[in-house]
Amino acid sequence: MPRPDRPLRRFYVTPATLDSDPIVFGPREAHHIATVLRLSAGTPVAVFDGSREAEAELTAVDQARVSARLIGAPRASRRPVHVALLQGVARAPRMDLVVRMGTEVGLATIHPVLTARSLSSPGPGRLARWRRIATEAARQCGRGDVPEIPPPAGLEATLHALGPQDLFLVLWEGAVRPIGEVIAGTAFATAAVLVGPEGGLTEEEVATARAAGGCVVSLGPLILRTETAGLVAAAMVLYERLLRPRG
């Protein structure tokens, strides 16, 4: 049994299932509940469909069928933090990796940004591919929603579309201020991370981002590749807000 001060274990169900009674879990969740976790009937859990969630209690747990009944009505999930990655368009395999891993980590949106040092301007085929990768990664990691990926746009247009953010981090190899100083020192519900392509951001782009409220920060003395840097910075933002005790 979870201790009362611990969060409930959360299991994904489809929106249609969340509206049904009893809730019957899909094969992946059923296996997880019955065989991996060996939970028993009567265990309180949480169920979510990506946009809503509800408390529930397991009513039957066996190899053939795992079901639960709702305790209270589903309510809209409060997404506790909305993290956007503004990724300078890089070479194809790197972008694919950013989309896939960024979806797993929990990015809300991934904006491909056409920067001065981006080597290509991806066509509609690339955008469709990124969206397929995001959809597949979301399914695999048990995520109810899929991150939004708007069409590639320039930096100013992207910043304009994104609007003001509580926290806006600009990764730049010339920075000395450690990223954690800014993350830990800011109260935020929306956050964005800007990272350049392989060749980095130009000084003009850094100035544009600063003018839009960006804090230029460092990930430490090592120079991370673009796809590693954005992912790692996003993970740090989510860690601070979702996985670390406050204060």
Next chain:
Amino acid sequence: MPRPDRPLRRFYVTPATLDSDPIVFGPREAHHIATVLRLSAGTPVAVFDGSREAEAELTAVDQARVSARLIGAPRASRRPVHVALLQGVARAPRMDLVVRMGTEVGLATIHPVLTARSLSSPGPGRLARWRRIATEAARQCGRGDVPEIPPPAGLEATLHALGPQDLFLVLWEGAVRPIGEVIAGTAFATAAVLVGPEGGLTEEEVATARAAGGCVVSLGPLILRTETAGLVAAAMVLYERLLRPRG
């Protein structure tokens, strides 16, 4: 000029260069200093070779040559935290990615662990390949050392070889305790992260890790792929210790 309460900008030099006077920077660092950062002669900086570091002052900055003179003798770098990744052996492309990105992030050692659900037992060719990838990634990210990669071994042998750790995190999809509770609540100079292969750790392996002092922790409701999970957890450990203000 850096403010006095900010860390100095750090630049990599070879061990032979660190022993020479004046210090003449290599082309990558010279470009960074002269063209990207546009620092001028007289600027205080730090130089490091991966095992030692020293304060220095730029003496000449132009396109052809960037040099500095040491202020005080080089001293051994205190590695402020030693993070080991215990990676359940996964399919070849995932392992390559773990080694490459793990090197960039700053892992001290990467232990390939032969777990119950590892699908293959890699031969000497795979180990040599991982070491080549680590060496190349270390060079690219400006890291003076290369993470150690011992030959693949079983979990018990790996834990025995590793010895006791101040912080030992076990990533398991059945966990409910958020990783940040454990990281933020522990004072540590050595840390290890254990992550299973594609199929996860068995209950027996989790029990073995617990018996060796492991804390079973969660990265949140999403189920990350093995190569994403280990990398992200390692980044969170390093963030807490190196990039975030204490307290």
